[in-house]
Amino acid sequence: MAITPPENRLWWKEPIHGIELGWVIIAFLWGLFMFFFMIAWHFIGQQNLSTETYRIQPWRFADKVEAFADEYQVVDENGEPVFENGVPVVRPPAGGDAYYLARLWEFWPILELQKGQSYRLHLSSADWQHGLSIQPTNINISVHPGYMHVINITPTETGDFGVICNEYCGIGHHNMTGRIRVVD
Amino acid sequence: MTAVNEGTYAGSGVQAEYRTCRFTGLKIERNAEILIRVNAVAAVVFLAWGGLLGLLVALTRWPAIQLLDAELFYLVLTGHGANVLVFWIIFFEVAVLYFAAAVLLNTRLAAPKFAWLGFALMIVGALMANYAVLRGDSSVMFTSYPPMMASHWFYLSLILFAVGALVAVCCFFATLVVAKEEGTYEGSVPLVTFGAITAAIIAVFTIASGAIILIPTWLWSLGLISEIDSLMYKLVWWGFGHSSQQINVSAHVAIWYAIAAMVLGAKPLSEKVSRMAFFMYILFLQLASAHHLLAEPGLSETWKIVNTSYMMYLAVLGSMIHGLTVPGAIEAAQRRNGYTRGAFEWLTKAPWGNPAFSGMFMSLVMFGFIGGITGVILGTEQLNILMHNTLYVPGHFHGTVVAGTTLAFMAATYILVPLFFGRDIVWPTLAKWQPYLFGIGAGGISLFMMGAGTLGVSRRHWDLALTDAVHAFEYPPAAYLMMALNGIFGVLASIGGALFVIIVVASILFGRKLDGPDAKLTFPLHDRSRESVATYGSHATLKLPGTIILVAIFFTAFVLYYFVNWMYLSELWLLR
Numbered sequence: 001m002a003i004t005p006p007e008n009r010l011w012w013k014e015p016i017h018g019i020e021l022g023w024v025i026i027a028f029l030w031g032l033f034m035f036f037f038m039i040a041w042h043f044i045g046q047q048n049l050s051t052e053t054y055r056i057q058p059w060r061f062a063d064k065v066e067a068f069a070d071e072y073q074v075v076d077e078n079g080e081p082v083f084e085n086g087v088p089v090v091r092p093p094a095g096g097d098a099y100y101l102a103r104l105w106e107f108w109p110i111l112e113l114q115k116g117q118s119y120r121l122h123l124s125s126a127d128w129q130h131g132l133s134i135q136p137t138n139i140n141i142s143v144h145p146g147y148m149h150v151i152n153i154t155p156t157e158t159g160d161f162g163v164i165c166n167e168y169c170g171i172g173h174h175n176m177t178g179r180i181r182v183v184d
Numbered sequence: 185m186t187a188v189n190e191g192t193y194a195g196s197g198v199q200a201e202y203r204t205c206r207f208t209g210l211k212i213e214r215n216a217e218i219l220i221r222v223n224a225v226a227a228v229v230f231l232a233w234g235g236l237l238g239l240l241v242a243l244t245r246w247p248a249i250q251l252l253d254a255e256l257f258y259l260v261l262t263g264h265g266a267n268v269l270v271f272w273i274i275f276f277e278v279a280v281l282y283f284a285a286a287v288l289l290n291t292r293l294a295a296p297k298f299a300w301l302g303f304a305l306m307i308v309g310a311l312m313a314n315y316a317v318l319r320g321d322s323s324v325m326f327t328s329y330p331p332m333m334a335s336h337w338f339y340l341s342l343i344l345f346a347v348g349a350l351v352a353v354c355c356f357f358a359t360l361v362v363a364k365e366e367g368t369y370e371g372s373v374p375l376v377t378f379g380a381i382t383a384a385i386i387a388v389f390t391i392a393s394g395a396i397i398l399i400p401t402w403l404w405s406l407g408l409i410s411e412i413d414s415l416m417y418k419l420v421w422w423g424f425g426h427s428s429q430q431i432n433v434s435a436h437v438a439i440w441y442a443i444a445a446m447v448l449g450a451k452p453l454s455e456k457v458s459r460m461a462f463f464m465y466i467l468f469l470q471l472a473s474a475h476h477l478l479a480e481p482g483l484s485e486t487w488k489i490v491n492t493s494y495m496m497y498l499a500v501l502g503s504m505i506h507g508l509t510v511p512g513a514i515e516a517a518q519r520r521n522g523y524t525r526g527a528f529e530w531l532t533k534a535p536w537g538n539p540a541f542s543g544m545f546m547s548l549v550m551f552g553f554i555g556g557i558t559g560v561i562l563g564t565e566q567l568n569i570l571m572h573n574t575l576y577v578p579g580h581f582h583g584t585v586v587a588g589t590t591l592a593f594m595a596a597t598y599i600l601v602p603l604f605f606g607r608d609i610v611w612p613t614l615a616k617w618q619p620y621l622f623g624i625g626a627g628g629i630s631l632f633m634m635g636a637g638t639l640g641v642s643r644r645h646w647d648l649a650l651t652d653a654v655h656a657f658e659y660p661p662a663a664y665l666m667m668a669l670n671g672i673f674g675v676l677a678s679i680g681g682a683l684f685v686i687i688v689v690a691s692i693l694f695g696r697k698l699d700g701p702d703a704k705l706t707f708p709l710h711d712r713s714r715e716s717v718a719t720y721g722s723h724a725t726l727k728l729p730g731t732i733i734l735v736a737i738f739f740t741a742f743v744l745y746y747f748v749n750w751m752y753l754s755e756l757w758l759l760r
Binding site for chain 1: 254255258288323324325329331332369370371372373374375376413414415441442444445446449450451452453454455456457478479480481482483484485489493496497498500501504505508509512513560564565566569570571572573574638639640642643644645646647650652653654655656657659660726728731732735739742743746750753754756757758759760
């Protein structure tokens with residue numbers, strides 16, 4: 001019984017049941033497969049989150065995002081800078097650097113990206129931890145204050161994408177959103 | 185329960201009072217019995233309170249109801265996590281540890297005064313945590329990620345609770361030493377005790393991680409430390425947060441074996457394999473802190489892959505082994521009990537009306553299919569980005585902790601109450617249905633939360649409609665359906681949970697006393713559960729066709745679901 005000491009005191013010398021042995025081997029090989037598949041995806045897959053990270057003071061990162069937004073804000077046909085819901089719309093250079101700020105309680109600014117172009121997206125928080133959740137494509141990445149995460153990202157579909165905070169960040173958490181637009 | 189030969193034994197000069205249980209033949213010492221009782225009662229009280237908070241959470245996330253306002257919702261969600269994820273489970277686990285050491289090894293509980301001290305510290309910690317949360321200034325979620333700060337009472341309460349739990353674990357280890365010294369058992373410890381030892385070893389690691397991070401965080405909340413690094417906190421905190429769930433896994437697997445033995449007379453197929461599987465847990469389960477850090481900056485791919493896979497999935501291997509050996513042991517026992525027709529007569533003729541068995545078997549199936557498979561998917565380095573911090577995560581752990589651990593603990597309670605309170609279970613019909621109500625509810629909660637998470641719905645979020653957000657976003661209608669279904673199954677699970685609490689409390693207070701010479705249990709134990717069985721071989725001749733089919737279904741589901749998720753991932757935006 002499982003609740004009494006093994007009746008055979010030399011239980012470790014008992015032969016293993018064939019069914020058990022077979023299953024141990026299958027499960028072990030499956031584990032090995034899953035392990036090596038993660039490594040393989042770094043070579044064969046196109047979705048491997050970058051780990052490039054820099055330490056940065058939160059206020060310094062906020063300054064960088066402001067400067068980035070000033071430089072690349074979209075202007076309309078009259079030469080006026082474009083805002084949406086009071087937030088500047090910013091078009092980073094294709095293949096270049098983009099900065100995205102998470103803070104209580106918004107993602108700032110609105111990014112306008114080009115489909116098929118790769119961007120170095122610099123991501124950090126001005127205050128608490130936040131969660132970048134790009135919907136409906138469903139990309140979810142943690143955002144820390146003091147750490148600037150540089151993500152290489154290439155949108156593959158056009159449209160307006162919602163950005164929702166999915167790391168609890170206080171009473172305004174459910175109002176924390178942003179927007180990323182992907183154009184052709 | 186019934187005292188047949190009550191008396192005082194003197195061992196190593198220590199006076200201890202024993203009685204022998206007439207139904208199980210187990211020798212039960214007085215201090216062990218009382219401490220098992222108080223810890224189990226405390227567990228059920230915190231389950232009732234935390235479960236009620238859980239119902240409020242489910243009803244708030246049901247978009248058509250949205251019961252609580254935002255501030256109260258976040259408060260209640262924090263309280264729900266602390267009470268059921270920690271207090272209910274750890275109190276019950278302490279009872280299980282004392283049972284596995286003192287009772288199964290026929291010995292006395294070592295240092296009962298320290299065991300009482302541990303219990304008192306845990307009670308003070310648990311009450312203080314509820315005080316901190318209800319004050320309203322600690323709605324930081326159970327994870328309390330800095331720089332968001334809770335009241336210092338919150339951190340202190342968790343530290344006190346953890347110290348109390350550590351004292352209890354030490355009493356458990358000391359009891360093992362006493363049993364060995366006084367020679368109260370022969371040969372090796374029983375498999376269930378071995379599983380409990382696994383749980384206790386992981387508990388020490390867990391509590392140490394908790395102390396390493398919560399003590400500085402407490403000092404930070406008092407203004408004595410200027411800053412807690414958010415990434416460092418997360419890494420060490422999850423050594424506590426995730427490892428504590430590994431205590432549960434070890435404990436509930438031990439309970440599966442115990443219930444199979446006590447209700448069906450099941451014997452492990454091979455002691456060696458089952459013990460190796462537990463040993464894998466000791467070596468590798470703690471690496472799972474990484475499961476929460478796969479979408480984090482600043483950690484290398486190598487670190488993520490090695491840790492998230494528990495070093496090449498060796499701990500998953502342990503669970504997959506138990507997934508065969510537990511039903512295999514049940515099938516072998518049932519075939520010996522005479523149910524030999526076809527591949528599945530052993531299962532169809534199993535005691536499905538006994539809540540201890542039905543709860544245990546549902547726990548086994550749902551832990552494997554719902555909690556286990558999804559845990560591996562979530563813990564795959566690249567796949568994690570599809571579900572990190574979405575409702576998929578609580579969906580997964582309600583599959584492990586609620587449908588798995590909690591249901592197994594409930595099942596064990598139906599044996600514990602007659603054994604340690606000497607009272608029979610009241611209202612057998614209700615008791616018979618209780619595990620099904622709770623199990624189906626918990627399974628539904630898990631599945632629908634995971635469904636919503638697959639659609640991108642955020643966890644710990646008050647407003648699915650994002651009504652007051654600057655930039656509007658509409659989740660697909662299916663997400664609303666999922667959240668409504670989650671609410672409905674949440675209600676179902678709550679009814680099952682409430683029934684459990686009522687049945688247990690009523691049984692303890694008013695259940696038929698089992699002290700007569702011919703008292704019978706409503707839900708009988710197996711006659712031969714204590715018998716030394718050498719008549720059926722654990723190897724060579726044994727045929728287990730039913731178990732092989734079940735395991736084949738499990739493996740197919742696992743492999744298919746694994747690759748479906750890689751297919752989803754391959755359609756994602758490119759991240760290079």
